[in-house]
Amino acid sequence: MNLTPSSKIVIVGGGVAGLATAWALARRGLGMITLVEREEGCFRVSSGQNAAILRHATDSPATRNLTRRTRDLLHAPPADLCHEPLVDERGLVVLEGNEQTPLPWWADELLADDSCQTLSPKELASKAPGFVGEGARAWWFPHSGTIDIARLGASLERSARATGVAFRLGTGVKRLKTDSSGAVTGVVLEDHANLSADLVVLAAGAWAGELGAAVNAEFPGRPTRRHLFVTQPETRLDPNQPVIWDDAAPFYYRPEAQGLLLCIGDQDDCPPSVASGADPLVLRAARRALARRLPQFEGLKFARAWAATRTMTEDDTPVVGADPRVAGLFWVAALGGHGMSLSLGLGDLAASMIAQDEVQDAQLVAALAPHAPRRDWIPQRDWVQS
Numbered sequence: 286m287n288l289t290p291s292s293k294i295v296i297v298g299g300g301v302a303g304l305a306t307a308w309a310l311a312r313r314g315l316g317m318i319t320l321v322e323r324e325e326g327c328f329r330v331s332s333g334q335n336a337a338i339l340r341h342a343t344d345s346p347a348t349r350n351l352t353r354r355t356r357d358l359l360h361a362p363p364a365d366l367c368h369e370p371l372v373d374e375r376g377l378v379v380l381e382g383n384e385q386t387p388l389p390w391w392a393d394e395l396l397a398d399d400s401c402q403t404l405s406p407k408e409l410a411s412k413a414p415g416f417v418g419e420g421a422r423a424w425w426f427p428h429s430g431t432i433d434i435a436r437l438g439a440s441l442e443r444s445a446r447a448t449g450v451a452f453r454l455g456t457g458v459k460r461l462k463t464d465s466s467g468a469v470t471g472v473v474l475e476d477h478a479n480l481s482a483d484l485v486v487l488a489a490g491a492w493a494g495e496l497g498a499a500v501n502a503e504f505p506g507r508p509t510r511r512h513l514f515v516t517q518p519e520t521r522l523d524p525n526q527p528v529i530w531d532d533a534a535p536f537y538y539r540p541e542a543q544g545l546l547l548c549i550g551d552q553d554d555c556p557p558s559v560a561s562g563a564d565p566l567v568l569r570a571a572r573r574a575l576a577r578r579l580p581q582f583e584g585l586k587f588a589r590a591w592a593a594t595r596t597m598t599e600d601d602t603p604v605v606g607a608d609p610r611v612a613g614l615f616w617v618a619a620l621g622g623h624g625m626s627l628s629l630g631l632g633d634l635a636a637s638m639i640a641q642d643e644v645q646d647a648q649l650v651a652a653l654a655p656h657a658p659r660r661d662w663i664p665q666r667d668w669v670q671s
């Protein structure tokens with residue numbers, strides 16, 4: 286469909302998917318946009334409850350493409366968004382593999398564009414003092430780090446409001462409205478308000494699938510739960526130390542509030558939900574992992590523990606594009622474990638697809654499409670590093 290500045294667009298969800306899309310659409314002057322968020326404010330669900338790590342070492346080429354675009358935008362945000370970088374310069378160490386396992390899918394590409402360097406055991410020890418990892422190979426990503434997610438959310442909302450986006454906060458979308466042909470024509474809110482729309486953007490995170498299914502749209506994502514833990518403050522910790530992410534363990538940690546934020550890489554299917562308290566079994570496993578991976582901090586108490594939702598696809602690639610069967614519906618969902626790293630690049634691409642820009646990366650657009658074949662990811666390559 287051809288949208289004009291007077292077309293009505295409703296965006297469902299005020300997480301990073303919805304806000305980044307609203308921001309990118311509004312700065313193009315496209316559409317009269319209303320963003321509906323069930324919570325009293327934006328960035329209250331997964332987008333406000335994550336580890337905030339910028340990482341572009343991912344197996345999915347489409348995710349990698351978008352996270353690299355976002356890396357540049359977060360380091361030098363557009364003036365209408367923010368005048369300071371939205372990510373710090375602490376860097377990221379990724380550990381993975383052993384001498385027998387093939388190199389990761391991302392290695393050639395990211396080495397070639399200077400995104401990363403290999404680290405010797407001595408260099409690793411100086412970046413991750415005392416860390417007992419599993420991965421035998423270590424990679425250094427100097428341009429990765431911690432994203433200021435509070436500022437990212439606030440900047441997106443402020444900029445979107447300044448360019449005319451209307452916000453309906455504290456009331457959810459009860460259902461999508463359709464006409465007799467099944468095309469989406471708007472939304473009905475929980476407060477019974479009716480909003481008509483030429484296009485509805487489903488950016489409802491873990492709830493996107495449910496809302497789409499009710500109008501016969503298929504969504505290849507599934508909500509999963511993951512825990513994060515933050516320890517009490519600890520004076521021996523260097524607040525500037527890089528993020529350490531061991532894919533082989535799996536285990537990652539970084540400084541947070543004078544303590545450590547850590548994750549043991551748990552992933553369980555779950556119903557859509559806002560954050561919950563920690564499962565006692567996972568809590569115990571996290572204590573054991575802390576003692577094993579960072580023995581110098583064994584016994585350090587957790588000050589906070591919570592579980593939040595990541596909506597995953599089989600190929601770890603988000604779902605972005607017009608629904609192939611249901612007219613008037615556009616997906617920006619299933620951001621998996623990469624939503625913050627995808628943020629600005631993803632919003633910009635979604636807006637460009639909605640605007641039907643002539644110049645599009647056809648391969649990227651095809652990989653993100655709701656109906657793209659999403660085969661199980663097979664982590665193997667046909668050659669091993671010599």
Ligand SMILES: Cc1cc2nc3c(=O)[nH]c(=O)nc-3n(C[C@H](O)[C@H](O)[C@H](O)COP(=O)(O)OP(=O)(O)OC[C@H]3O[C@@H](n4cnc5c(N)ncnc54)[C@H](O)[C@@H]3O)c2cc1C
Pocket residue numbers: 297298299300301302303321322323324327328329330331332333334335336337338339340456457458459488489490491492493496511512513592593594595596617618619620621622623624625626627
């Ligand atoms: C433990 C954990 C750690 C993570 N760590 C990282 C990380 O280090 N780096 C990274 O890049 N990513 C990370 N992620 C992933 C990232 O948090 C998500 O990919 C991202 O937040 C998803 O954004 P979203 O906008 O799709 O969903 P959400 O942020 O959940 O937003 C969806 C919004 O839609 C609203 N909504 C739902 N239904 C309705 C309705 N019917 N009407 C109105 N509103 C509705 C919800 O209230 C919610 O605000 C992590 C995730 C988790 C859980």
